[in-house]
Amino acid sequence: MDASGEARAVRGELLRNNVPYIAIVLVILLFTIVSGDRFLSLRNWTFIAQQTPVLLLLAYAQLIVVTTGSIDISVGSNLGFSMYMGVLGMVWLGPAGILLGILSATLIGFINGSIFSLLKISSFVTTLAMLIIVRAMLNIISDGGSIYVTEQAATGTYVDSVAAPWLLALGRFPNILIFAIVITALMWVFYEKTVFGQQLKALGGSERVLSLFGVSVTWFKIQVFVAAGFMVGLASLISLGRSGAGTLRAGEQFELDAIAAVALGGTPLTGGHGSVLRTVVGALTLTVVANGLTIAGVDPSWSRVARGLLLIIAIAISLNRRRIGVVK
């Protein structure tokens, strides 16, 4: 590598590292100018603090996978499925049944990882198939119906419901924020300080070298998706608390938001690097944009267009083009 190439690489790295912070400042400034106090109000920011955590935890699941250079586009379906399994588990077993949701999410991660790693099918194709299959399984199991989480035991049996006031309390501010902060701290330790976390980055750097030095890459790649699935399971917990129901359509298109949050956090989709704290900023940016557009009275469809464009911009910046020779 020549000196100017090296300098370009360093500048690129610097840009990637700081884009998340620049982006969120710009976005907040923009909406402050457009909507002023309505955007800056305590009430609105409480709302943002409630809305970000589910996306944040899904983004962590995505970060785990993306750091290795793979992708998981089944996280939205997985979220919907495990929310339903969690609430169904509570109908069957009482409060402890919520663990069925976390278990389901982890199992889906295991299936993702096994197909990807053992059958050597690209993670994109594997998780795309799982996105469809898991959503269909949710349809089959729920028979199109919803199960609601309520404050008190319902008397009529007209609607399926389960009383779990503690779960609804978890979904409210500030509990949901505290939960997200605790998970963030644990995620940071996991990502930065554990052998597993280091190996995520190393796998994104060079899978071939890891195998040459006796690291069991096949098994590790399965574990990566299991870890991501577990994180989706944690997201399903607070998502249930917040939305109060396991429904057929829960989590639809969340995979795109999760990918966008990771990319807006400056993590290259080519793998090898990543940051938990910048992923927080990425998730927050995405939430603030959606929120700001709503307050500004932008039509929801146009708001989606804006977020789609944001995804493209984020990925364009975060891709490390030196790592990809040909784009297909």
Added chain:
Amino acid sequence: MSENGSALLQVEEVSKSFGGVEALRSGSFTLSRGEIIAIVGANGAGKSTLIKIVAGVYRPDGGRMLVRGEAVDPRHHTVSHMRHLGIEVVYQDLAIVPNMNAPYNLFLGRIPRRLGIFVDEGAMRHKTREILDDLKVKTVQSLREPISAMSGGQQQSIAIGRAIAWGREIVILDEPTAALGPTETGEVERLMHEIRERGTAVILISHNLEQVFRLADRILVVHHGLTTPAFPKSAVTGDQLVRAITLGEQVA
């Protein structure tokens, strides 16, 4: 004690095919403590396959391998097991993980842990400094930087340091000096002498026949997937060796 009783490594008629292509038809040689053996042969002759079998990367289809007189169970013919036995490789492309720092690359596959799951960064940095001091590498500025930020020579030092630090018994060097200038080449050759003095055996793959004659005790020729019996370098002239490499002629 038999002739092979003192052998550190015995490779007996190992073979390997990939999808019907015979990369190595039959490879045999022995290696003693502190010995330097050079493996020479044309491109595609099977040198790389042979050393990758010794390193545990490939499990041989046939034949067997003994380390310190003990046969390696084919089920355990893995990189981890060979590394456990003290066999390490310096690959031609160095085999470093570019986005990770020097300590991580030095400890690849054997990261020290605390409480079972945490990286023991203190121990890694400490040991890294020791290894780099032993190698007399002083120019590594930061151990936190990704290794891709280092110069080619420093990356080479890390790759060689890794093999020397963990390869108690055998260090395999695949074209270690092909990309180096004279000073760095001299440095690598000095290190080879140093580790043989502590009793480590060296397997050297090199296209540089001058270097082969300068360093090796014995020479092993691989031709079209077959090894010929290794001979002491004093047994051949340069011309004979070239004919053995290109034509597969037996050396007396």
